[in-house]
Amino acid sequence: MLDVESRASSFFNAGRYFHLMATSDIHGENTSLARPSSLAGGVYEAIFAQLMSLKIAPGARITVDGLVREMNVSQTPIREALGRLEGEGLVLRTHLVGYRATPQITRNGFDELYELRLALEPEAAAKTAAGMDDDRLSEMRTLAGGMAGNAGADEQLRYSDFARQDAEFHDRILQFAGNGLIRETLRLQHAHFHIFRLMFHWRVTAEALDEHEAIMAAFEQRSPEAAREAMRIHIINSRARLLPAFD
Amino acid sequence: MLDVESRASSFFNAGRYFHLMATSDIHGENTSLARPSSLAGGVYEAIFAQLMSLKIAPGARITVDGLVREMNVSQTPIREALGRLEGEGLVLRTHLVGYRATPQITRNGFDELYELRLALEPEAAAKTAAGMDDDRLSEMRTLAGGMAGNAGADEQLRYSDFARQDAEFHDRILQFAGNGLIRETLRLQHAHFHIFRLMFHWRVTAEALDEHEAIMAAFEQRSPEAAREAMRIHIINSRARLLPAFD
DNA sequence: CAATGCTATATCCTATAGGATTTGATATGT
DNA sequence: ACATATCAAATCCTATAGGATATAGCATTG
Numbered sequence: 001m002l003d004v005e006s007r008a009s010s011f012f013n014a015g016r017y018f019h020l021m022a023t024s025d026i027h028g029e030n031t032s033l034a035r036p037s038s039l040a041g042g043v044y045e046a047i048f049a050q051l052m053s054l055k056i057a058p059g060a061r062i063t064v065d066g067l068v069r070e071m072n073v074s075q076t077p078i079r080e081a082l083g084r085l086e087g088e089g090l091v092l093r094t095h096l097v098g099y100r101a102t103p104q105i106t107r108n109g110f111d112e113l114y115e116l117r118l119a120l121e122p123e124a125a126a127k128t129a130a131g132m133d134d135d136r137l138s139e140m141r142t143l144a145g146g147m148a149g150n151a152g153a154d155e156q157l158r159y160s161d162f163a164r165q166d167a168e169f170h171d172r173i174l175q176f177a178g179n180g181l182i183r184e185t186l187r188l189q190h191a192h193f194h195i196f197r198l199m200f201h202w203r204v205t206a207e208a209l210d211e212h213e214a215i216m217a218a219f220e221q222r223s224p225e226a227a228r229e230a231m232r233i234h235i236i237n238s239r240a241r242l243l244p245a246f247d
Numbered sequence: 248m249l250d251v252e253s254r255a256s257s258f259f260n261a262g263r264y265f266h267l268m269a270t271s272d273i274h275g276e277n278t279s280l281a282r283p284s285s286l287a288g289g290v291y292e293a294i295f296a297q298l299m300s301l302k303i304a305p306g307a308r309i310t311v312d313g314l315v316r317e318m319n320v321s322q323t324p325i326r327e328a329l330g331r332l333e334g335e336g337l338v339l340r341t342h343l344v345g346y347r348a349t350p351q352i353t354r355n356g357f358d359e360l361y362e363l364r365l366a367l368e369p370e371a372a373a374k375t376a377a378g379m380d381d382d383r384l385s386e387m388r389t390l391a392g393g394m395a396g397n398a399g400a401d402e403q404l405r406y407s408d409f410a411r412q413d414a415e416f417h418d419r420i421l422q423f424a425g426n427g428l429i430r431e432t433l434r435l436q437h438a439h440f441h442i443f444r445l446m447f448h449w450r451v452t453a454e455a456l457d458e459h460e461a462i463m464a465a466f467e468q469r470s471p472e473a474a475r476e477a478m479r480i481h482i483i484n485s486r487a488r489l490l491p492a493f494d
Numbered sequence: 495c496a497a498t499g500c501t502a503t504a505t506c507c508t509a510t511a512g513g514a515t516t517t518g519a520t521a522t523g524t
Numbered sequence: 525a526c527a528t529a530t531c532a533a534a535t536c537c538t539a540t541a542g543g544a545t546a547t548a549g550c551a552t553t554g
Contacts, residue, residue, distance in 0.1 A: 065535065074509045076323065079537090083327040087334020096515055096536060112428040119366055119429075181359040182366075185432055312505065321539045326507090343506060343545055 044081040046071060051090055051101055052194060058104040062091060088188060105196045107246045113189055114239045120186060121170065122232040124177035125215060129227035132219050136176055140219060143169050144212050163197050169212065173231075197242070211237060291328040293318060298337055298348055299441060306350040309338060335435060352443045354493045360436055361486045367433060368417065369479040371424035372462060376474035379466050383423055387466060390416050391459050394452070409452050410444050416459065420478075444489070458484060 047067070050056045067078045082099050085091045091099050105113070128136075147165045167190050174183035211234040218226035294314070297303045314325045329346050332338045340346050352360070375383075394412045414437045421430035458481040465473035 063535070064537095075537090076326065076508055079323065080326050080330040080507095083330030084334040087331040087336075089334075098516095098536065109428065112426045115426055116367075116428055116432070119370060120363075123366060179359045179362055181356065181363055181436070185363070189428070310505070311507095322507090323538055327537095344547095345506065 043071065043073060043077045044084055047081055047085060048090070051085075052191075056101050058101055060101050062099040062101060064099070088191075090191065102192070105192060110196075110239075110242070110246070113193065114235060116189065117186070117235050118232065120182050121174070121235060122228040124174050124179070124182065125218070125231035126224035126228040127178060128173050128176040129219050129222055129224045131176060131178070132222050137219060140169075140172065140216060143172060144209075144216050147209060147212070159197075163194055166208065167194060173215075207241065208234070208238065290318065290320060290324045291331055294328055294332060295337070298332075299438075303348050305348055307348050309346040309348060311346070335438075337438065349439070352439060357443075357486075357489070357493070360440065361482060363436065364433070364482050365479065367429055368421070368482060369475040371421050371426070371429065372465070372478035373471035373475040374425060375420050375423040376466050376469055376471045378423065378425070379469050384466060387416075387419065387463060390419060391456075391463050394456060394459070406444075406452075409455075410441055413455065414441060420462075454488065455481070455485065 047056075047062075056062060062082070064075050064078050064082070068075055082091060082093070086093050086099070090102055092102060093099050143165065147162060147169070171183065171187060171190070174186060177183070211230070214230040215227060215234060218230050294303075294309075303309060309329070311322050311325050311329070315322055329338060329340070333340050333346070337349055338346050339349055390412065394409060394416070418430065418434060418437070421433060424430070458477070461477040462474060462481060465477050
């Protein structure tokens with residue numbers, strides 16, 4: 001239960017990885033590394049980043065040897081990282097056939113995901129509102145404010161930035177709610193969701209920002225009921241915004 | 248999302264594994280195997296079974312070489328299985344130090360787990376009641392009836408049997424509720440919970456059986472409201488029954 | 495007697511080689 | 525033309541060896 005912190009940080013680290021990869025592609029010439037062992041557990045993060053950035057497409061095959069040639073490490077650490085990713089549900093494995101990235105989310109999986117969010121997040125928002133104090137409030141406001149900041153950038157980059165900050169906004173609410181298990185549960189799903197959202201470049205950010213403001217207003221009033229309702233509406237609207245993608 | 252079925256089956260397969268190990272311990276002399284490669288992905292199930300049966304105690308260290316000597320396979324498949332178990336949260340890893348089983352659940356983790364169950368399972372029971380038909384009803388009744396059957400057996404064995412069937416009872420309700428994601432989410436937690444419950448030999452089965460009967464009654468009436476309330480009470484009582492364990 | 499530094503063992507981590515299996519293409523027969 | 529069988533390449537899977545690191549025990553010193 002104590003590894004929530006480390007996992008969360010690894011998530012956002014991976015986000016930064018993605019950021020780098022989106023701007024300048026990595027070529028195989030990272031021979032300037034002092035020693036191969038300095039990668040440590042970084043193989044996991046590297047593959048994770050490739051999944052997030054869609055460099056490995058959903059459902060695409062993942063060959064061990066290919067990753068060996070690409071990142072200049074042997075099969076053993078690759079297999080270990082793929083095993084962990086399998087446990088987290090990000091890759092699938094078939095015996096004697098190989099690994100492949102988890103396929104694109106289906107309409108059914110999408111509905112299930114939002115049912116889960118509706119069951120957990122509004123209540124978490126209520127608990128966060130009940131335990132709100134000035135420090136937390138200012139931190140939340142910083143997070144909410146940062147999302148509107150990066151306007152002029154590249155469209156794809158801007159959207160991926162928004163997705164990451166949106167995940168952080170929701171994650172912080174879950175952290176303040178106090179249930180690390182629920183937070184971890186949803187974090188794993190956000191990973192899936194992150195991949196999914198990157199497929200689309202729509203400008204859905206404006207509406208989401210308004211809804212975030214409604215949640216912030218409830219926090220400022222320390223009103224659990226208002227926070228619960230604002231979160232509920234936010235999730236329902238988010239679902240409606242993304243639903244046309246399945247046509 | 249389609250791997251829910253395979254994962255669920257692997258869980259109950261592992262349960263059977265445990266059953267075997269509880270009756271007659273495995274000694275290292277399984278040399279009668281045709282060829283080592285016939286183990287396939289069975290290394291994972293073997294380690295999983297050792298965790299479930301508490302042959303590997305919570306928090307205990309897990310050495311790769313030890314498992315190599317014990318099950319006569321090399322380090323590579325061991326590492327792959329441990330990586331997957333790490334992803335599922337059953338073992339923890341520290342770089343250059345080693346693996347260890349996830350520690351015993353804390354009081355805080357226990358509370359978080361039951362908060363998650365309360366958020367998800369009553370609503371699932373209501374959905375299951377709404378979609379109940381005669382086939383499902385008879386299947387549920389078979390499950391509920393089987394739990395009272397094995398009376399005269401060994402105390403420890405009887406309890407572990409109850410725990411497994413209890414998990415199956417709840418899992419089937421979640422399956423009928425129709426949300427595979429929620430089902431999978433709780434299944435992973437049940438694994439932890441299974442370990443925890445095995446620590447105690449109390450006769451808490453009688454009360455639980457009565458509460459299961461209340462749930463069954465609601466299913467027979469096709470009453471979502473009654474099912475939701477019966478499940479809610481069941482979980483709250485279950486929590487109260489286990490809470491003294493933390494004294 | 496306590497604290498610190500050193501050594502030896504155990505363990506983790508990685509790389510490489512070889513056997514086993516799948517897959518895709520080619521050739522053949524109907 | 526279509527189906528089937530055969531073959532080669534790619535890939536997975538496993539085993540083994542060696543370097544790197546941490547841990548435990550012991551000796552030394554203030």
